[in-house]
Amino acid sequence: MSSPQRAAAERRDSVPYETVDLGVLVIGAGAAGARTAIELVEQGVDPADVLVVGKRQHGDAHTTWARGGINGALGTHDPEDDWTVHAADTIDEGHHVNDPQKVETVTRRMPALLRELDEWGMPYSRTPDGEIDQRYFGAQSFRRTAFAGDHTGESLLNTLVGRAQSLEIPYRENVFVTRLVEADGRILGAAGYDMDTGGFLLFEADTVVLAAGGYTSLYRRHSSRDDENTGDGPALAYQAGARLMDMEFVQFHPTGMVGARYGDEWDGRLVTEAVRGEGGRLYNADGERFMERYSPDQMELDARDVVARAIAREISEGRGTDAGGVFLDISHRDRSFIRERLPRMYERFADLGVEMATEAVEVAPTAHYGMGGVVVDAVGETDIGGLYAVGETMAGVHGANRLGGNSLAETIAFGQVAGEAIADRVRAGDPAADHASDVLHDRATLHFGSLQRLVDAEGRHDPAALFDELRAVLWKHAGILRDEETLAAGLDALASIRRRASDLDVGDPTSRSFEFAMNLGFALDVAEAVLRGATLRTESRGAHARTDYPDDDEAWRRNVVVSRDSVGGMHLTTRAVDEPSEEVQVALDAGFELDYHQLE
Incomplete structure (x- = not known):
């Protein structure tokens, strides 16, 4: 053994760790990670070459908290809807700084992907004739949000976990990945530790997929669990040398729980947009339905940023509740309707002593979603060869504000896209995949x-x-x-x-x-x-x-890109936004828009 090799061996022995050798490591066990792994195996990759790791128990991911629905232009109720209108709504809601190619990737794929989930057993709510039901969501021109009551994310993840288990995809629980390892612009693997035993872990992988969520738990009031969405995915990529983008765009959902009657543990928890999608109305402490002042046509179903700022203004100008919120009221709907369409919300508030069929709930804005994330190409690959990012960890789809119902859609669509691309890479064999093990x-x-x-x-x-x-x-x-x-x-x-x-x-x-x-x-x-x-x-x-x-400012129709300079400092640049395709531009020019009063 040469002196350098002996020195390296001695260094390894100084800190004991377990090495796991595999082909593809998926970091994150929510919908994006699960869908990527499923696609890999369905494309012919040996399950033994794939490993999904998560910080929590299998099936316990932030996806389960996405309650309201998942978008796809099925046209169940509104046959004039199609993928181009979905794309136009997404770009309008994103204030025209989205990556149009990524938007089209999601909106083109989602109708078929919704039906695929149906084949896999997704328990969608149904129309009287058995079709997948769809509801209104904020800023959507048509009813295109498919749903399973108000537990869509939970049902979606259960469906994906069931599919992954049927394909025998390996999973390892309670693993915290702390560092990506790269050299010469290519991923070599990832390091971390077992949260149960404390043992250090090294994953030697040809390909790594970041599906570790977003960063809104970094805000005092937020709609995530405290130990999720803490920025792991973007930070791991950035610290390894990949670029970030659009990080300044943080969505504040209009309706997070607020008020002493709910207790501190519920502060900021999401009251799903589905409540407003099913006709819920917002009132200030003076009993005024104040959205009539801010958005008389779209009312409570205007874009999330518009409604959140309207609520914040009502509160700041003294028309809020003593707890610093406003009231969301769906009591004009029958109890049976609420229990059928919003079962989780109804049960949650009933357990807290609030009867939604007869009284309003208190809400205020809460940090909900980071539109920013890792810069990726058309198939989810980052600046680092072999490192991919999907779901809320990636940037580009949502622009300056996310269209409600598009988060779950993005996880499914780009999980499939990245899975396809990685499977092609595995089949082709990558001569650069030498791990440079030392x-x-x-x-x-x-x-x-x-x-x-x-x-x-x-x-x-x-x-x-x-x-x-x-x-x-x-x-x-x-x-x-x-x-x-x-x-x-x-x-x-x-x-x-x-x-x-x-x-x-x-x-x-x-x-x-x-x-x-x-x-x-x-x-x-x-x-x-x-x-x-x-x-x-x-x-x-x-x-x-x-x-x-x-x-x-039209001059600011650009993306802010964040990179790490040679001495570890943060460097910011901007880049121009691409133009949408002709098909999507036609839909943008048509000016489709939701009219709230169709609900009444």
């Missing part, structure tokens, strides 16, 4: 050494407390309304947190403090990208509202 293990050993030094560190700062402080900073300084002074103060506050994060009090890898320390490392980069992107974009567009630049 490089992989040496870099992993350095990373595990840094993690080992963090174990039982007795610093001055609690990672959970710093994480909560970061959440408060984003809520205060990069919330629904922003300006230059507020954003600058947010960057200063973030820098202070980053300095203190180098001196943490941390337990062993099975502890919550260790998990928070890992989350904090991701969150600092993602939060900085949000604040810097919002500072650079000197206009208001979609979910990004600058009070010092209240209008949109």
Whole structure:
């Protein structure tokens, strides 16, 4: 053995870890990750060469909290709807900074993919003649949101997990991936640890798929579980050298739970848009149906950014409730209708002592979805060869504001697209897929050494407390309304947190403090990208509202791209947006638009 080889072997022995050798590693076990893995195997990839890893138990992912529905132009009720109108609605809602090619990929594929899910056993709600039912959702020109009551995400994930299990796709639970390993612009694998045992793990993989969700849990009020959507996917990609885009665009859903009667654990939890899609009405504390002032044609079903800002204005001008919210009322519908169409919402509020058939619920905006994410090409591949990103981890589909019902659609469509592309790569055989095993293990050993030094560190700062402080900073300084002074103060506050994060009090890898320390490392980069992107974009567009630049600016029909420079600093540039296809432009020019009053 040569001296360099001996030195490398000694370094590996200094920090013990398990090595898992495979073809494709999928990080994230929600709908996007599951659908990608399913497509790989259905395209002929051996299940033994695929592994899906998740931070939680199998089937327990944020997808289950997407309740209202999934879009696809089936035309069940409105036969004049088609994929081009769906694309036009998506681009209009995204304020024309979407990637038109990615929009078309989703909208073209979704009708067939909805029917495929039906074949796999998805328990859709049905029309009287047995067709897949579809409902109105905000800013959609036609009824194109397919649904399973108000538990669509849960039913979707159960369907996908069942399909994956029938294909014998391997899955490993309670795995936290902490670093991607790349060399010379190509992915080599990923490092992490087992959250149950604390043991370090190295995944040696030809291809890695990031399907790890978004970043809205980095806000104080949010609609996610606290330990999900903490920015893992975008941060892993960015720290490995991939670019991010559109990070300043954070959607605040109009209707998150608020009020002492619900308790702190429910603060910010989503009240699905399906409540408004089924006719729910918004009232201020004075009993006024205030959307008549802001959007008399689309009312409560206008775009999410419009409704969220309207609610925020009502509250700021003193017409909100004592708890800082407004009222959402669907009591004009029959109890039987509510229980059939909105069963989970009805049960949740009934358990909290609220009868939706006779009284309103209190709501206020909550951070809900990050439109930004990793820059990918037409099939989901990032700047790093062999590294893909799908679902909420990727950027491009949603532009400045996501159309309701498109999140689940994106996970399914790009899961299929990425799966097809990776299967082609596997079949073709990639001569560059030599793992450069010594490089992989040496870099992993350095990373595990840094993690080992963090174990039982007795610093001055609690990672959970710093994480909560970061959440408060984003809520205060990069919330629904922003300006230059507020954003600058947010960057200063973030820098202070980053300095203190180098001196943490941390337990062993099975502890919550260790998990928070890992989350904090991701969150600092993602939060900085949000604040810097919002500072650079000197206009208001979609979910990004600058009070010092209240209008949109045609010169800003561009995307903000975030990259890591050679010394580890954050570098921002912009790039022009492509034009839509002729077919979609025709639909845009036609000016289709939902008329709320069709519901009445």
